[in-house]
Amino acid sequence: MQTTDKPTTRYTHRHERAVAAAAAIFANKGYHGASTRDIAEKLGIQQGSLYYYFKSKEAALEEVCLTALRGYVSDIESIAHQPGEVESKLKTAIAAHLATYEHNNEAMKVHNEQRLYLPKERRKQLNMLGSRYRQQLEGIFCEGVSSGQLREDIDCHFTALSLIGLCNYWGAQLLRNPTLRPEDVTENCADILLHGCLARKAATSDIEPQTDTQVN
Template identity: 30%
Template structure:
């Protein structure tokens, strides 16, 4: 199944359908959203949707794949960049929050609705999520090896704790809040790093 381009930038009816689906999946959940809901929100007959998309699941796969791709693109270069492991991990945490802040609704779908993909598409999302997790594992491993981070930590538990906290930010982050995404990211980095630094 082909992965759709960036849902935010895609134009025409398909772009409208993608954005409406993103909103409804975030608000009502994937299983709570019908093709009729999407069609009504876009102003099309339900049958007309299929001229632009393959299925409801294809929409979810496109949103999830595009969304994870954004996190990989923002965080991957930082993981492999310059600086100590702790400095890079801090930048990665901030970058993650900044991607969330760019579109919290999309991030909600990416983090909480991917499980509803069918068995044919679920491995695509799982593989992309593992790629992302491995960026954090590698940097923490480097921190442990250099002595900058504690050697008595369980790498996977610590990384999943960090990602678990980050992945819930779309539930409470407000683009109109007192603090910007970078500031929120710095606050989170201060808290999350404290538990693993030597």
């Protein structure tokens, strides 16, 4: 285990490779379905040697999830704080979310599907990052409502969560189906979310009253 203040670049590099290998294996087989031997094999080392990089299998899962979220959260924060129209912010946010799947696809999938197998204590940091993401996104929707760019009767919390659900769904599809183009998916998601799929009637007054219940 590396303990000096100046971690060797060699260790850092190998450690990253180990996290990536764990991500790939966990994404394919699931946390419990994967063995430490599988991960070691992918790295070309022996099963026992893996414990030089991870204190435990569980710690490996936590690291994979954390690497998935870090960039993802800082992305949305910079998007939310930039000036600009809400509509374009949302499109950028969707594009960034899906792009994360392109670059860090396995780790994101692991985070979404396997994170709950971590004990609660180990999920604290993860939950914080997740909340930050959600809040920033929700903030964009609120801003849109205040400024009149978005319908005033939408439930920002619900809508933000829905967008996350939608992006995660399509992110997983992108991972499974390489012929899907992220730009197309982004375009389509934004279109549905912003405009809906109902035809515009001549009258524009058909906004439904909505039971604005607090969700979650």
